[in-house]
Amino acid sequence: MDSTSLRERQKERRRARIYTVAIELFKRGGFQNTTATDIARAANVSRGTFFNYYPYKEAVLLDYGSEIVEGLREYAEQRLSENAPPLIILQEVWERLADESARERDLIPPLAYELLNPDPERARTAYQALPLSKVIEVILRPLHSAGQLRGDLSLERMTNLIADTYLMTALRWSAYTADRPLREEMMLTLQFTLSGIFRSS
Template identity: 35%
Template sequence: MNDTPAPPTRRDRRKAQTRQRISDVATVLFLRHGFDQVTVGQIAEAADVSKVTVFNHFPRKEDMLLDRGPEAARLITDAVGDRAPGETPLGALRRVLVERARTEEPLGGFADRFTEFWRLVADSPALRDRARELYQELESVLAECLAEANPERRADAALAAALALAAYRTAFHAAASRMLAGTPAAEVVDDHIAAVERSLRAVEHAVECAVERAADER
């Protein structure tokens, strides 16, 4: 059986290009004028599409800026699903998150230019709420990946996912806060990586201890 996905069609590519153009245009407008000051109509006009097209790609205005949810979900599923032999699911996730931190990619990486984006999110209650929702969605994705990777521990998957992402979010917010206060990205990355390594190892150890304790009590 061949599980290789079919290559995207021309229609798929055009849709992806339109979606990216809308997101790029919206991001520029939000950064320039503020999230609440920009209307969907203005975004549609600047992207040279209809408002219907905008809503077809982004039912929520917040997702035009916070548009990397699907990419983050794939990052998690690929990390767990493609882990090396002998590598634990949370160990694979930790490795991938550390690898991303060493890049300047918008998803998980650090660069001085990101501070303007982070400040925009921090200043908008609507964007902060949507960011929290996205974390919850990713928590569910990770929980399902952990359950599939270790079916006999399905009952522990939700807790492990919640702890792992809470640990990562704490480390990321600490690093982002330092940069928002003026510390260059180059001075933040190593501390962030150390925090991710330390906290996710602690989560994995805590989950293992809880499982062993529960087994002893049965």
């Protein structure tokens, strides 16, 4: 057996164990209350080993968010292959995203903060790990190709704006006492945002 590939598999298993343990601790004790030392101890690795895999604690959340976004992309592509209407797919994706965000309310603020991090490198890393706008772009591309969306904004810019509405809506909802469920709040802001991207008849 090739020693290099064996080492790589061992590294992948170690990273997966650290990730799984970290998410369990975040959900059980809260993100802010969980330290890198807590995670390392529970994963049976040294603190230094933890930082070899995750340079900062929030980086674990990027893997978590990346899994969610990848799942949404796979769902959207499957629904498009079934010829479901793009706007219906977007609503379904938004509902799934709302339900996951509401279920893990404690993880939203630190994850959102990474996208807004004043450190440009960390913000760029978060943006690349959480390409929600790319999922929206996949969904809306048929409408854009058919000329149904406004022509003075690029598809990329429109999808970035829609993704930003999720970020700010979820962040505000998680940080303050909400008057309505997150799903309802997100659908309201989605409808409001969508009204601005279609061509005027």
